[in-house]
Amino acid sequence: MVPEPEFTSYYGRPVVKPAPWGDDVAAYLFLGGVAAGSALLGLGGQLTGRPTLRRNARLSSLTAVGFGAVALVRDLGRPERFLNMLRTLKLTSPMSVGSWILSAFSIGTSVTAVAEIDRLSGTRLPLGPLRTLLQAVEGPAGFEAALFAGPLAAYTAVLLGDTATPTWNAAHEELPFVFVSSAALASAGLAMITTPVHEAGPARNLAMLGVVGDVVATRVMEHRMDPITAEPLHQGKAGAMLKWSERLAIAGGLGTLLGGRHRVVAAASGVSLLAASALTRFGVFEAGLASARDPRYTIEPQKNRLAARRAAGITGDSITTAS
């Protein structure tokens, strides 16, 4: 439809710059998702009287969010200034909104996890009179963490989408669905590893829902994206990771469906699901960086969309003008 003139660039150098983010940030995408899903499982356990699921999910949530936050801070150019993230709330900045979500989530999740640790230690934490307070706020804190869990799982998709990085930007419509699904299946997988099968029923349900969501959302995303900007999702390291991510997600989902009531099969499926989620995050992350490094992914789609608009008679919105 759109005539494609041969692609020119300035000595093959990139037009946009890739985010200076290392694997720490990709790891955070994964850990944040695990923490978010675990908080939802924790609240479910709290409300439906599944004490083991509740305890394990809360502890998993705190562990994941703790390591995630450390990874985020480590990746900063000036880690000692990490608190500057909270010096303002800026709605135009998904990183700012996300920092507040992460902080709010961490409060609730920490309270619930400390309550669990206190119980595990036979109320031996040196809490003094604070124990009564802790026990009083424990329930509401579970709700509070769950309230921010969804946003914690989804905002990272907006963070990547709201960039000039071609593949991330082009994925912005579906990426939130991919990321929440990935968070659901990963946290469910972790619960299937940590929790005996008789209490892990909801985790198995969530795992299967997550797998379906993940596979469908990823396929829809790749299908709806501009075909050129979708290329990095299928090539090289990123392509391999995303292919294996889908395989492992399906394997984990099938394992859950067919053998989830066997402790060993459940745990193996859980491992498979966690790996699938990590590969999704690292794959999407890596594909975006690759798309920024190659000028083709910036220039060709932009030329095509400009030509398409002109062909449709829209000529007033180009950055290049004759006058």
Add this chain to the structure above:
Amino acid sequence: MGQLSGPTDPAADAHWEHQQQRKGFFTDTSICIGCKACEVACKEWNHNPQDGNLELLGSSYDNTGALGASTWRHVAFVEQGQERITEARKSGRALVSLGMPRIGPPATAATVDLAEADTTPPDTADFRWLMSSDVCKHCTHAGCLDVCPTGALFRTEFGTVVVQDDVCNGCGTCVAGCPFGVIERRSDGTVKVASKREEQHAEHPTVPNVGIAQKCTLCYDRLVADETPACAKACPTTSIKFGDHDAMVETARERVADLHSKGLTEARLYGANELDGVGGTGSVFLLLDEPEVYGLPPDPRVPTADLPQMYRRAGMAVAGMVAAAALAFLGGKA
């Protein structure tokens, strides 16, 4: 939250009480001689450390490479033969015949009939050397500024975009947010020096602002003192012009009309249209070929323009996740 896209006065949008005219550059690449005085003046004034390793890049006379944390002016060199020149004239003429709606008063010389124009290149028929001094665009809707979480990036009273070095924590979000690949996080900056120059460079000054985002400030420190930015001041050919943004756009329009009337249909403006994807740029350019030839994006769009839609989609995804969790607990056993 200010306006996310479309025409606006950026300083007013950032709630400055209006006292200053918006300032900007007009870089007329048709008269640039590639002397790099602008690059040097910028480095000197802003105390920017050495970039790279003093290597030859094999890209004509450009051994700087690209804009970056320590390079805020970058002169591009492009060598072209006859075929490419012809193409540039064709694409330029196509732009003219698109009949884009004019913004502001029509320039007087723009009505010449270009079909009749003599298109023989004035100097060399079969070769030309394009030189263009690139710089931060100081976008009307700046992706870098929008996505910065700390507020380190801010809009000045001159409508420009500046990093506050003592606030930035080096999160790097702005780097991905810029559609022009301008802003960059300064890495350790410890320059590896070619061995022969070891002694000469043994006492490198310590690199300032390591780990934080750096880019052109449009010499904010000079503007507040009513001075011209260093690059514009140093440019011997007036290829870099500095002034009120409106005046710069007007000058650019006159210049491109003038070149067209001389048959140079390859001339075109970049960034002068406030209806484009970034609401127009503070730094306007006159180019002699398609933008991508110079390493500029052909149709940049500030990512934040789509942010409301992104938040809506994320909201739907959150609802889906919560519903899935509820269903997992309520919906029978697995």
